[in-house]
Amino acid sequence: MHHLLSQRSREQRGSRIRELLKLTERPDMLSLAGGLPAADRFPSEIITDAFERAMLHRGPTGPQALQYAPTEGVGMLRERLAAEADCSVDSTLITTGSQQGLDLLARVLCDPGDVVITEDPSYLGALQAFRFAGARVVGVPGDSDGLDTEALATLLAGGARPKFVYVCSNFGNPTGATLSSARRRHVLDLAERYGFLVVEDDPYGALRFAGQAPQSMFAPGRPVVRLRSASKVLAPGLRVGWMTGPATIVTAAGLAKQATDLHTSSLNQLIVMEAFADPRFADHVTSNAAVYAERAGALSAALRRSFGDRVEFTEPQGGMFIWARLLSIDTSALLESALDGGVAFVPGSAFAVEDESDHTDRLRLSFATLTPTLLQAAAERLARAAAVTLV
Amino acid sequence: MHHLLSQRSREQRGSRIRELLKLTERPDMLSLAGGLPAADRFPSEIITDAFERAMLHRGPTGPQALQYAPTEGVGMLRERLAAEADCSVDSTLITTGSQQGLDLLARVLCDPGDVVITEDPSYLGALQAFRFAGARVVGVPGDSDGLDTEALATLLAGGARPKFVYVCSNFGNPTGATLSSARRRHVLDLAERYGFLVVEDDPYGALRFAGQAPQSMFAPGRPVVRLRSASKVLAPGLRVGWMTGPATIVTAAGLAKQATDLHTSSLNQLIVMEAFADPRFADHVTSNAAVYAERAGALSAALRRSFGDRVEFTEPQGGMFIWARLLSIDTSALLESALDGGVAFVPGSAFAVEDESDHTDRLRLSFATLTPTLLQAAAERLARAAAVTLV
Numbered sequence: 113m114h115h116l117l118s119q120r121s122r123e124q125r126g127s128r129i130r131e132l133l134k135l136t137e138r139p140d141m142l143s144l145a146g147g148l149p150a151a152d153r154f155p156s157e158i159i160t161d162a163f164e165r166a167m168l169h170r171g172p173t174g175p176q177a178l179q180y181a182p183t184e185g186v187g188m189l190r191e192r193l194a195a196e197a198d199c200s201v202d203s204t205l206i207t208t209g210s211q212q213g214l215d216l217l218a219r220v221l222c223d224p225g226d227v228v229i230t231e232d233p234s235y236l237g238a239l240q241a242f243r244f245a246g247a248r249v250v251g252v253p254g255d256s257d258g259l260d261t262e263a264l265a266t267l268l269a270g271g272a273r274p275k276f277v278y279v280c281s282n283f284g285n286p287t288g289a290t291l292s293s294a295r296r297r298h299v300l301d302l303a304e305r306y307g308f309l310v311v312e313d314d315p316y317g318a319l320r321f322a323g324q325a326p327q328s329m330f331a332p333g334r335p336v337v338r339l340r341s342a343s344k345v346l347a348p349g350l351r352v353g354w355m356t357g358p359a360t361i362v363t364a365a366g367l368a369k370q371a372t373d374l375h376t377s378s379l380n381q382l383i384v385m386e387a388f389a390d391p392r393f394a395d396h397v398t399s400n401a402a403v404y405a406e407r408a409g410a411l412s413a414a415l416r417r418s419f420g421d422r423v424e425f426t427e428p429q430g431g432m433f434i435w436a437r438l439l440s441i442d443t444s445a446l447l448e449s450a451l452d453g454g455v456a457f458v459p460g461s462a463f464a465v466e467d468e469s470d471h472t473d474r475l476r477l478s479f480a481t482l483t484p485t486l487l488q489a490a491a492e493r494l495a496r497a498a499a500v501t502l503v
Numbered sequence: 504m505h506h507l508l509s510q511r512s513r514e515q516r517g518s519r520i521r522e523l524l525k526l527t528e529r530p531d532m533l534s535l536a537g538g539l540p541a542a543d544r545f546p547s548e549i550i551t552d553a554f555e556r557a558m559l560h561r562g563p564t565g566p567q568a569l570q571y572a573p574t575e576g577v578g579m580l581r582e583r584l585a586a587e588a589d590c591s592v593d594s595t596l597i598t599t600g601s602q603q604g605l606d607l608l609a610r611v612l613c614d615p616g617d618v619v620i621t622e623d624p625s626y627l628g629a630l631q632a633f634r635f636a637g638a639r640v641v642g643v644p645g646d647s648d649g650l651d652t653e654a655l656a657t658l659l660a661g662g663a664r665p666k667f668v669y670v671c672s673n674f675g676n677p678t679g680a681t682l683s684s685a686r687r688r689h690v691l692d693l694a695e696r697y698g699f700l701v702v703e704d705d706p707y708g709a710l711r712f713a714g715q716a717p718q719s720m721f722a723p724g725r726p727v728v729r730l731r732s733a734s735k736v737l738a739p740g741l742r743v744g745w746m747t748g749p750a751t752i753v754t755a756a757g758l759a760k761q762a763t764d765l766h767t768s769s770l771n772q773l774i775v776m777e778a779f780a781d782p783r784f785a786d787h788v789t790s791n792a793a794v795y796a797e798r799a800g801a802l803s804a805a806l807r808r809s810f811g812d813r814v815e816f817t818e819p820q821g822g823m824f825i826w827a828r829l830l831s832i833d834t835s836a837l838l839e840s841a842l843d844g845g846v847a848f849v850p851g852s853a854f855a856v857e858d859e860s861d862h863t864d865r866l867r868l869s870f871a872t873l874t875p876t877l878l879q880a881a882a883e884r885l886a887r888a889a890a891v892t893l894v
Contacts, residue, residue: 139563151565156558159569163554167547172530173872174542178550178738208599208742208764215763219635240762244610347569349769351599371631372606373599377768378740481564 138454142490144411144477145456147285147432151481153403154347155396158387166382181378183370185354189385193340193354199332202359205366208376210315210339210353214238214278216365216372217311217337217355218245221275229267230278231259233435233463233471235285238278238313250274251465256426258284258291261298268306276309276337277302281329282317283431286463286476290429293326303335309361310334315341315353318397320430321405330356337361342384344432345397350380404432410484411477414491419498432480435460438498443475446501453500455493529845533881535802535868536847538676538823542872544794545738546787549778557773572769574761576745580776584731584745590723593750596757599767601706601730601744605629605669607756607763608702608728608746609636612666620658621669622650624826624854624862626676629669629704638666642856647817649675649682652689659697667700667728668693672720673708674822677854677867681820684717694726700752701725706732706744709788711821712796721747728752733775735823736788741771795823801875802868805882810889823871826851829889834866837892844891846884 169176176186184190185206194204207213214237222228224246230238232251242249250272252263259279277299281291291299303310312329317340330338337357342350355362369375387393408428415423415436425436438446443459450457460474479487560567567577575581576597585595598604605628613619615637621629623642633640641663643654650670668690672682682690694701703720708731721729728748733741746753760766778784799819806814806827816827829837834850841848851865870878 146564146571148564148571151563151570154566154569156566156569160558167551172542173537173539175545175547176740178545178547178740179542180537180539180739208768211762212764237762237765244759244762347770348571348765349567349569351764351766351768368635371602371628371635373603373742373764374628374739375742377599377742377771379738379771380768 140454141451141456142454142482142486142493143456144479144482144490145458146478146481148478148481149344149348149432150403150407153400155387155392158390158392158396159347159383162383162386162390163379165386166379169382177379177382179378181375181381183375184366185376186378186381186385189381192385192388194356197330197338197356199356200359203332203356203362205355205362205369206376206381207339207353207355207369208373209343209348209351210313210341210355211237211241212369212372212376213337213339213353213355213365214241214311214313215244216368217276217361218242218247220361220364220368221309222247227272227274228276228278229264229272229274230465231280231284231287232465233286233460233474234278234465235280235313236463239465242278247275249465254287254289256289258287258289258295259299261295261302264299265302268302273306274308276311278311278313279329280313280316282314282325283319283428283433285316286433286458286460287435288426288428288431288433289435290323290326296326296329300329300334300336308335310336312336312338314338315344316431318345319401319404319432321401321408322429345400346384346387350377350384352376352380352384401430404430404480406484407479407482407487408434411479411487411491414488415477417488418491418495428479432478434477434479436475436477437473438475439473441498441501442472444472446475446497449500450494450497453493453497455490455497457494531845532842532847533845533873533877533884534847535870535873535881536849537869537872539869539872540735540739540823541794541798544791546778546783549781549783549787550738550774553774553777553781554770556777557770560773568770568773570769572766572772574766575757576767577769577772577776580772583776583779585747588721588729588747590747591750594723594747594753596746596753596760597767597772598730598744598746598760599764600734600739600742601704601732601746602628602632603760603763603767604728604730604744604746604756605632605702605704606635607759608667608752609633609638611752611755611759612700613638618663618665619667619669620655620663620665621856622671622675622678623856624677624851624865625669625856626671626704627854630856633669640856641665645678645680647680649678649680649686650690652686652693655690656693659693664697665699667702669702669704670720671704671707673705673716674710674819674824676707677824677849677851678826679817679819679822679824680826681714681717687717687720691720691725691727699726701727703727703729705729706735707822709736710792710795710823712792712799713820736791737775737778741768741775743767743771743775792821795821795871797875798870798873798878799825802870802878802882805879806868808879809882809886813889819870823869825868825870827866827868828864829866830864832889832892833863835863837866837888840891841885841888844884844888846881846888848885
């Protein structure tokens with residue numbers, strides 16, 4: 113049981129978040145804590161129609177939606193995603209959510225003790241997957257332009273030799289930051305120079321409502337694996353993601369996947385394929401982004417109204433999160449009174465890579481799940497809790 | 504990339520099977536190779552109706568089928584499965600097929616070099632999962648009563664200290680054998696005495712069409728984890744399985760699952776829950792078993808007609824496989840002429856745990872996917888190929 117014990121810290125952190133998420137189920141709770149898409153924005157009709165069409169596909173071994181599928185993914189979906197990414201089918205693997213992509217990459221690339229570099233703070237699920245594979249995760253600071261590539265360059269010049277550098281490229285979790293075009297080029301230069309892989313996680317890119325999207329770092333021939341997901345544009349309950357990357361690495365991940373879950377649900381792959389082909393899908397994504405824009409604006413305004421100059425954050429241009437700083441407040445201490453007061457969030461220290469005493473004045477606020485009126489109420493509850501915490 | 508290289512043998516074997524499965528897609532091929540449920544036996548109506556009901560479940564964060572779910576599984580399904588197994592909810596974890604259960608158990612229980620014992624021959628996917636976690640897999644021979652527990656006792660008395668013993672309890676893959684009641688008691692005694700866990704894999708138990716089912720080894724308080732699956736009774740394309748076992752181990756597997764794929768598809772969990780509650784489900788399972796019985800009988804008779812006393816096998820009482828021995832034939836050599844002659848099977852050596860020169864006169868024949876007439880034709884093609892191979 114050595115594995116279990118050595119990962120106690122990771123598990124405790126995971127458990128704490130899970131305990132927290134349980135509290136948010138209280139019916140009176142206004143939750144800014146989840147990383148969940150808006151409850152009222154699921155395209156149920158598109159998915160129901162996609163199900164009906166998915167059930168019509170027949171192969172030599174019966175209804176394709178119900179039968180076993182190839183480990184790498186249902187052929188038609190894989191071809192579509194490869195074409196969209198302008199890469200070969202061999203470079204494309206369907207995964208059980210992009211979380212599985214993180215797990216598979218860590219397992220095929222890392223031996224115990226190998227170094228992986230991420231922005232600090234970082235997505236908890238990524239940290240869990242990397243550590244579970246035995247990787248030593250090293251954090252690099254970031255700002256509103258994403259991971260600080262000068263700090264990365266210094267680390268590399270000092271001798272760090274990561275197996276890969278993990279970057280959430282668009283509207284990262286938890287910071288909401290997008291890696292700038294200049295920094296993307298810098299990361300690619302460093303990857304070529306030092307011989308590491310870039311893992312570009314991009315679940316939120318389609319949730320852009322302002323500004324220009326920088327180009328993805330992925331292109332055939334580059335040392336980049338890009339992870340994408342249907343979770344934020346369709347439904348996370350489907351657990352369908354995909355990766356594109358160098359064929360050797362994607363093939364290795366596919367072999368690992370075979371041992372892990374044989375393949376991703378054939379039914380859900382066909383639902384995603386049919387939903388992506390639905391003429392209403394583009395409209396759904398556009399109107400989704402518009403709703404998220406309204407909510408981001410509402411939460412931003414409400415935070416400024418409730419906290420004045422005691423709050424700092426970058427106005428979001430997409431995604432689901434505001435990574436706010438509350439001046440002179442320990443947000444872990446704030447959480448308890450906030451929950452008492454009927455509002456939930458995730459304290460910044462939960463996303464710390466190196467040291468849980470980092471990011472203690474930060475909190476991750478999701479604007480995705482509440483209406484503008486409720487976001488205003490949530491900000492007011494948060495301000496009342498902060499007032500109590502200050503006293 | 505050390506991981507990849509050290510697992511080359513495993514991967515080559517996996518690749519060979521995958522190459523083989525590609526050949527079986529030729530339209531004129533009669534395939535006895537797959538481990539697939541019958542193409543014409545999927546309960547599409549039950550699943551379509553279950554989908555419609557699944558989409559009606561609402562939680563505080565929207566349609567439950569589409570939203571994120573707890574890692575351990577959708578509450579209502581988990582409770583139902585726990586009640587059925589007469590254990591606590593804490594002892595029950597929903598997995599992305601039972602393949603994921605094998606992977607999670609290997610990862611939380613084994614450090615590199617730890618020993619896992621399985622019957623030899625064994626299910627390829629289990630071997631892949633155990634080896635991918637770094638386990639050293641040791642084989643124990645079996646017969647028509649399943650794993651030879653006297654041989655296991657000898658191994659243990661000689662000093663072997665496995666983290667767990669893996670047993671496919673009912674109609675095992677590839678042998679089709681069911682572990683007898685006496686041997687089940689013996690395994691449990693040995694587990695208590697030597698302090699190892701028993702992993703009881705049981706995907707085929709519901710496909711019984713003759714004889715009496717021995718009791719499952721799992722019961723609360725025993726060192727047994729039982730893996731089950733909706734793949735053979737509903738549809739493998741859903742990728743829904745579950746494990747029941749000691750709460751400490753199931754909890755550890757749940758924490759590992761969080762890093763692996765966050766949770767199993769909420770939609771598919773609700774489809775399985777609704778399908779299990781459908782009054783037509785029991786009839787579906789019964790009539791499925793009847794069809795499999797007819798096909799097992801047809802293949803058995805066809806083999807005897809085509810091979811006479813040159814073939815040996817135990818008449819199946821359930822499951823999907825006949826594990827036949829062809830006297831004085833190397834079935835790996837036979838495969839090529841069989842494929843030329845339009846019939847596919849998996850040669851015995853593919854399932855060897857210790858040494859690929861074992862089981863070379865065996866072949867795994869699935870009777871599930873073909874009608875009696877086609878099974879007869881397949882046996883005739885096989886006999887023609889064997890005649891050529893002998894010359």
